[in-house]
Amino acid sequence: MGSVEMPVWYCPAADPTSDPSLRALLMCAVNPLPPFSCPVLFRVKQPSNQTATDLAALQQRAPQGVTSAGNLGALDFFPATSGKENAARYLMQHFAVVPEDSVLMCDDDNDLGLAACVSKAYLPGITAPSVQAAVDAAPERFYVSQHKGWRGTEEVLKVLVEERLAEL
Numbered sequence: 001m002g003s004v005e006m007p008v009w010y011c012p013a014a015d016p017t018s019d020p021s022l023r024a025l026l027m028c029a030v031n032p033l034p035p036f037s038c039p040v041l042f043r044v045k046q047p048s049n050q051t052a053t054d055l056a057a058l059q060q061r062a063p064q065g066v067t068s069a070g071n072l073g074a075l076d077f078f079p080a081t082s083g084k085e086n087a088a089r090y091l092m093q094h095f096a097v098v099p100e101d102s103v104l105m106c107d108d109d110n111d112l113g114l115a116a117c118v119s120k121a122y123l124p125g126i127t128a129p130s131v132q133a134a135v136d137a138a139p140e141r142f143y144v145s146q147h148k149g150w151r152g153t154e155e156v157l158k159v160l161v162e163e164r165l166a167e168l
Contacts, residue, residue: 042077070109070130084114092117103164105156107131115141122160124152 044058059068059075067080092102102118104111108127112134115121122143126132135142143159145152 043071043074044077045074069113070128072108072127076110084111085117088114088117103160105153105160122156124156125149 044055055075059070062068062077065080066077067083068075068077069083070076088102088104091097092099099117100119103120103122104115104118105122105124106112106115107124109130111121112130115134120141120143122145123131123135124145125148126135126144135144143156145155147155
């Protein structure tokens, strides 16, 4: 199965609803498709003259049927029937796997909802204050690498495999 490139619209405007490209996203929200199947993502980057608080306020104004997630200092808006959490729930249900037997390797704000759906999240590093806050709030649900960059990823993969093999 080949990968499908998802169109991403970038909006530098303070209000993404003013951008006509948002219509495609709203169409997916109005006509829901199966989980994670809407091929649309609308990314809003924080303009230099605005704060993270301004971006968070924008997130609260998402139209009904549209949700968002922070990702690398930007907001990704997508249909509420789509997204990583819905995809994970669908796959766990489809393959009859319980959350306690599911893990995740993740790295940013947009992974925190998914991290809440599985037993443990493995992080090659901390990329945002919100990620650190999630780790601090439930350290037993996270493994954070002691290394940075690719060495952090390598460490996380090694620990994950070792832990899973120990359970067999």
